[in-house]
Structure formats: C-alpha cells, structure tokens
Amino acid sequence: xxxxxxxxxxxxxxxxxxxxxxxxxxxxxxxxxxxxxxxxxxxxxxxxxxxxxxxxxxxxxxxxxxxxxxxxxxxxxxxxxxxxxxxxxxxxxxxxxxxxxxxxxxxxxxxxxxxxxxxxxxxxxxxxxxxxxxxxxxxxxxxxxxxxxxxxxxxxxxxxxxxxxxxxxxxxxxxxxxxxxxxxxxxxxxxxxxxxxxxxxxxxxxxxxx
Amino acid sequence: xxxxxxxxxxxxxxxxxxxxxxxxxxxxxxxxxxxxxxxxxxxxxxxxxxxxxxxxxxxxxxxxxxxxxxxxxxxxxxxxxxxxxxxxxxxxxxxxxxxxxxxxxxxxxxxxxxxxxxxxxxxxxxxxxxxxxxxxxxxxxxxxxxxxxxxxxxxxxxxxxxxxxxxxxxxxxxxxxxxxxxx
Numbered sequence: 001x002x003x004x005x006x007x008x009x010x011x012x013x014x015x016x017x018x019x020x021x022x023x024x025x026x027x028x029x030x031x032x033x034x035x036x037x038x039x040x041x042x043x044x045x046x047x048x049x050x051x052x053x054x055x056x057x058x059x060x061x062x063x064x065x066x067x068x069x070x071x072x073x074x075x076x077x078x079x080x081x082x083x084x085x086x087x088x089x090x091x092x093x094x095x096x097x098x099x100x101x102x103x104x105x106x107x108x109x110x111x112x113x114x115x116x117x118x119x120x121x122x123x124x125x126x127x128x129x130x131x132x133x134x135x136x137x138x139x140x141x142x143x144x145x146x147x148x149x150x151x152x153x154x155x156x157x158x159x160x161x162x163x164x165x166x167x168x169x170x171x172x173x174x175x176x177x178x179x180x181x182x183x184x185x186x187x188x189x190x191x192x193x194x195x196x197x198x199x200x201x202x203x204x205x206x207x208x209x210x
Numbered sequence: 211x212x213x214x215x216x217x218x219x220x221x222x223x224x225x226x227x228x229x230x231x232x233x234x235x236x237x238x239x240x241x242x243x244x245x246x247x248x249x250x251x252x253x254x255x256x257x258x259x260x261x262x263x264x265x266x267x268x269x270x271x272x273x274x275x276x277x278x279x280x281x282x283x284x285x286x287x288x289x290x291x292x293x294x295x296x297x298x299x300x301x302x303x304x305x306x307x308x309x310x311x312x313x314x315x316x317x318x319x320x321x322x323x324x325x326x327x328x329x330x331x332x333x334x335x336x337x338x339x340x341x342x343x344x345x346x347x348x349x350x351x352x353x354x355x356x357x358x359x360x361x362x363x364x365x366x367x368x369x370x371x372x373x374x375x376x377x378x379x380x381x382x383x384x385x386x387x388x389x390x391x392x393x
Contacts, residue, residue: 040225044233048232052236065251069250079268087267099288106360114351134367
C-alpha cells in the first residue's frame with residue numbers, strides 16, 4: 001500500500017536530471033561582455049603606474065636634494081676662506097672687547113666720590129656743617145655712605161633742621177637714584193660745642209635695582 | 211597544478227605578469243632606498259645650515275677688519291694707561307706728581323702687595339692720605355678719578371682736620387683705592 005503521508009523536506013523530489021558535462025572550462029573562451037583579463041590588466045597597469053609615479057617622485061626628490069646639497073657645498077667652498085678669516089677677526093675682536101669691558105667694569109661705580117661730595121656741598125643748608133664723610137664701596141653689597149656733622153641752633157630747632165636735612169637728601173633725585181635708604185641714625189648733643197651731632201647713613205642700591 | 215600549467219596560465223596574462231615583475235623590481239628599489247631621502251634631507255639640512263652660517267659670517271664681517279684695528283688701537287691706549295705692580299717707584303711718582311700739581315700734602319702713600327699668581331688685568335691697591343683745603347682736596351680727587359690711570363675707590367674718608375683756628379678749613383682725605391694694572 002502506497003504511503004499517503006507527505007514527503008519530508010530532506011527527501012529528493014525525484015531523480016536529478018543527469019547528463020555528462022564534457023566542457024573543458026579552462027580551455028573555453030571567455031565569453032563575458034567584459035573579459036576578466038581586462039580587469040586584471042587594468043588593475044596591474046594601475047598599480048604599476050602608481051608605483052612608477054611614487055618611485056619617480058622619490059627619485060626626483062632625491063635628485064633635487066642632491067642638487068641643493070651641491071649648491072650649498074658650492075657656497076661653503078666659495079666662502080670658506082673668507083669665513084675663516086672673519087672668524088679669526090671676530091676672535092681678535094672679542095679678546096680686545098673683553099679688555100675694554102674689564103676696564104669699564106673696573107671703573108663702574110654708582111656715583112663718583114667727587115660728584116657725591118659736590119652734591120652734598122650743593123645741598124647743604126646753612127645751619128648744617130658736615131665734619132666727616134665716609135664712603136665704603138669695597139663690597140658689592142652693603143655699599144654705604146655715612147655723614148657726620150653738627151647742626152646749629154637750639155636743640156629744639158636743631159633736631160628739626162636735622163630731620164629736614166634728611167628729607168632734603170631723600171628728595172634729591174640724583175641721590176635717590178643711587179641710594180636705597182637714607183636714614184638719620186644718631187642725633188646726640190656734642191659735649192664740646194653743645195651743638196647736636198648727627199649721623200646719616202645712605203645705603204647704595206644693589207646693582208640691577210637702579 | 212604543475213609548473214607547466216602555471217607557465218601556461220602566466221602566458222595567458224603577459225601584461226599582468228610584466229606589471230607584476232615591474233612592481234617587484236620597484237618594490238625592491240623602494241625598499242633598498244627607503245632611508246635615502248631621510249639621509250639626504252639630514253645631509254641637506256646640515257649643509258644648508260653650514261652654508262647659511264658661512265654666508266652670514268662673511269656678510270657680517272664686512273667692516274670687521276677696520277673695527278678690529280680700531281679696537282686694537284683703543285686697547286693699546288688702554289694698556290698704556292695701566293700701572294705695572296712691579297714698578298713701585300714709577301707708580302708712587304704718579305701720586306707725588308698729583309700732590310705737586312694740586313697743592314695738597316701727601317701724608318701717606320703705600321702700594322699694597324699684589325697676589326703672586328695674578329694674571330691679566332688687576333687692581334693694584336694703594337692707601338693714600340692727603341691733607342689740604344677743601345678746594346685742593348676736591349681737585350686732587352677729580353684728577354685721580356679722571357687721571358691717566360684708571361682708578362676705583364674701595365673706601366673714602368673725608369674729614370675736617372682736628373683743631374681750630376686757621377687750620378679749621380683743612381681737610382684730610384684717606385683713600386683706599388685701586389689702579390687698574392698688570393702684574
């Protein structure tokens with residue numbers, strides 16, 4: 001009795017159509033509209049051309065660099081002698097310049113002594129008498145000038161005069177350009193004269209702070 | 211597939227094969243010369259910098275010989291104004307001349323010892339004490355500051371002469387100074 005049940009999906013519907021395939025695919029001509037060879041050739045030529053261009057570009061760049069190096073070498077060769085002479089002259093100049101700079105540095109001072117004493121004389125009030133001036137410039141830092149003198153007048157007037165004199169010194173533009181501080185350190189009665197003795201110190205500004 | 215088949219296949223694609231061979235040759239060439247550009251570029255940079263430096267040296271040194279002559283003349287003048295620490299009598303004569311020319315009294319002048327291993331320029335140290343009127347002392351000071359030798363003062367003490375009467379206007383100037391010199 002024939003089975004009436006439905007065939008499974010995995011069962012063949014019937015015998016396949018069968019015949020012998022005698023084609024030699026490799027030897028058959030390519031009958032496509034655009035042959036495969038065309039694509040292969042096009043791709044090969046494109047890649048080769050790209051590589052050729054890249055190699056050519058690099059070689060051209062190398063040649064350009066070589067030309068530029070030759071040009072620079074030419075410049076070096078043609079100017080070498082002059083440049084050596086210039087370097088020799090430059091060294092001589094530096095040696096001589098150093099001597100002048102050393103002399104200039106040797107003499108460099110915040111204010112010359114004569115200018116300082118003259119300035120003190122020019123700004124001296126009538127009631128003040130300077131007895132002693134000391135200038136200490138040996139140290140690079142803590143350069144100091146010190147004044148000692150007498151103030152005329154009663155003690156009341158003299159102390160005011162001394163104070164005014166310090167203010168006068170502080171207000172002087174030439175002195176304030178050189179000195180960092182100007183201060184009244186002492187103001188004492190002098191036993192011999194009965195006048196007030198003052199002592200003023202002036203601290204020189206450190207170099208570079210001017 | 212044997213060699214004969216491969217050869218037959220290759221013969222079918224002569225253009226592709228030729229391109230492949232060219233690509234292979236170019237690849238080898240590119241590989242072998244891969245660092246050439248960097249090397250040449252570095253060489254060019256160095257050479258270019260050298261050339262720029264040399265050309266710059268030449269162009270900047272246009273008036274250099276004249277300037278060197280000028281500065282050499284200046285330093286010759288400078289060196290003629292230096293004191294020589296060994297020439298004690300000549301050095302002290304400078305102060306005695308200043309004394310005579312400025313009507314001050316030279317109370318003391320001493321040249322201090324110079325360091326034994328000193329070379330080049332150096333300050334030759336002196337202690338000087340003079341006495342005179344304010345005007346004469348100031349003239350002496352000015353002459354010393356702007357005189358033949360280069361000077362710098364380490365310490366200066368200017369004081370009225372102790373006493374009274376006619377001498378009250380007299381000043382004493384004590385200097386510790388250096389003159390620029392050579393050993």
